[in-house]
Amino acid sequence: MDEVPLVPLTLNNIQAPTYSLPLTSLHQPRQETIDQIASDVDWVSFLSASPFIFGNQKPSSTSESLTAENGGRGENRTRNKGKASRTKKVNPSRIAFHTRSIDDILDDGYRWRKYGQKAVKNSNHPRSYYRCTQLTCNVKKQIQRLSKDSSIVVTTYEGIHNHPSEKLMESLSPLLRQLQFLSRI
DNA sequence: CGGATTTGACCAGCGC
DNA sequence: GCGCTGGTCAAATCCG
Numbered sequence: 436m437d438e439v440p441l442v443p444l445t446l447n448n449i450q451a452p453t454y455s456l457p458l459t460s461l462h463q464p465r466q467e468t469i470d471q472i473a474s475d476v477d478w479v480s481f482l483s484a485s486p487f488i489f490g491n492q493k494p495s496s497t498s499e500s501l502t503a504e505n506g507g508r509g510e511n512r513t514r515n516k517g518k519a520s521r522t523k524k525v526n527p528s529r530i531a532f533h534t535r536s537i538d539d540i541l542d543d544g545y546r547w548r549k550y551g552q553k554a555v556k557n558s559n560h561p562r563s564y565y566r567c568t569q570l571t572c573n574v575k576k577q578i579q580r581l582s583k584d585s586s587i588v589v590t591t592y593e594g595i596h597n598h599p600s601e602k603l604m605e606s607l608s609p610l611l612r613q614l615q616f617l618s619r620i
Numbered sequence: 621c622g623g624a625t626t627t628g629a630c631c632a633g634c635g636c
Numbered sequence: 637g638c639g640c641t642g643g644t645c646a647a648a649t650c651c652g
Contacts, residue, residue, distance in 0.1 A: 548623085548624065548625085549624075549625055549626080550625090550643095550644070550645075550646095551626090551627085551643070551644060551645080552625090552626075552627075553641090553642065553643070553644095555641080555642075556640085556641065556642090562642085562643095564643070564644075568623095568624090577643095
């Protein structure tokens, strides 16, 4: 692991976004599903602009961000045991932060599938490896407790989601609907 | 039964 | 070249 900007963060800082728009005045111009709304939004730009999710890192402009976005999940992972996507040391957009929590996994709104766990040197605690369950999304994260202070969980994200999180969409859909409505006027 | 997790094996990179 | 380490695969197992 090489240097990743470590963002101190407490669980208290994490909360679902709230919006104060008067939703009662909405006329529901069309019956649109969340998916339809989501498909109209440039999620990569939107999410990579979010300082909470990805720190203040500029989205890298070269192959790094492509690595994160090309969703090439299947192709270089067929067969080749332990070889997949491990060519040269690339450092796609990566952000790490620590949280003080009894739970290893903090609920960031996305769904993750665990694909490995390793004991790491100089640490009493194993490191867990997760991948976003979305097929087209190649984002990974690593979770590990600090050996010094086991109440602190270090989460390292690698890559940028190319889709909205389910929870984010839940909170955003009324706002998006209204934005769409206004843009048609 | 399908999806998620566990876990041992495999592989590449790196330092010596 | 060799051993160590971190990252990933995939079969086995678990669980809802």
